[in-house]
Amino acid sequence: MVDDMKNIRRPALIALTAALAVGVSACGESDPAPGDGATTTSSAAQTSDETSAGETSSGATSETAPASSSGSDTWHTAIEAAEQEADGTAYEIDDQDDDETWEVDVAKGKTSSEVQIAADGTVRGEDDTDLDDDDRAGLAAAKITLVEAIEAALEEADGSLDDAELEEEGGKHFWQVTVDTADRTEVEVRVDVTSGTATVEPDDDNTDDD
Template sequence: MKRNLYAVSAASVVLMLGGPVAAAAAATADTARTAPAAAARVDVTAEAAIAAALKAHPGVVESVDRDGSVWHVDVISKDGKHAELKVDSAGGAVSKENQDDDDGDDRAPLLAAKVTAAEAAKAALAAHAGQVWSVNWDDDDDNGKRYWDVEVKTADGKTQNVHVDPASGKVIASNSDADDNDDDT
């Protein structure tokens, strides 16, 4: 009788300890299976969003702005058509929001610029390490200067506003926006 009691007690201990150990082992195996899938997700950069948009609608990028999980990209084609595209920041899928005909008269300087939006983004990143959040063509009405306005979010949480010359690709101005209350994140 004592032997049966010992056997039942031993079996109970194995079951009590074995259940949580088996559950932990199963959870570890499940985590190992799903971890590569989560690690494979890579956010689309501004440069990649520009490339995806231009593949879908060839032309010249006028602006690219990140809004949550979507990049908004405005493209002007050589024949003056303006397209507003959305690029998913998780996978890079492109969808067209709007397209219209444009006379193109006011966009002639943009179409003639030697430096593209993607090149302006690279120049801004060379000056300030971080992530490009927007690139916009700026046709300053006050003094007629034209430049690429690039917003870079740095690792320390600051926003750098960088102006890039559309002829040379050089950074011509840069300032920090320490009060980063941007709700586009």
């Protein structure tokens, strides 16, 4: 009798053990391991942050890209510095040494001050002389400034400023601006003192002598 009961219990225990094993296995498959969800969420958040950072960086780069420059404007700084130093009106500028150290002539009353200006706008020296009658008459006739005349000339002839001054021909005053081009040639531009119209003068070297 005892042997019969043992024989009955053994299959029952085996069946119960198998059922428990299947249940534990099913629970293991359905429930994620601790930390799996956090890892997935963290990875997604990191990817999103990296994408946003990349987009922001790209936008900032496009917005802050440096603008192209058409050339040096140290002549403009030199004129402003010379006019402030001599307290007058600039009517001539020259880069004699081609090193962007400028000599600027400034008129004040009957006096002309030649002011030497470094490339950074520093005043290096100043010499005073009497203002020439022709220059005085040219300044009286001029409706545009030296700066405006140079800007008009540089729009007409692509290059950098070499010198500019007041000139007179046949009783008519004008601004004479010399521009150094990229191929190292000089172009003379005449600028009307009243209208500001700029005209490139013919190159005498290329004129036929027929």
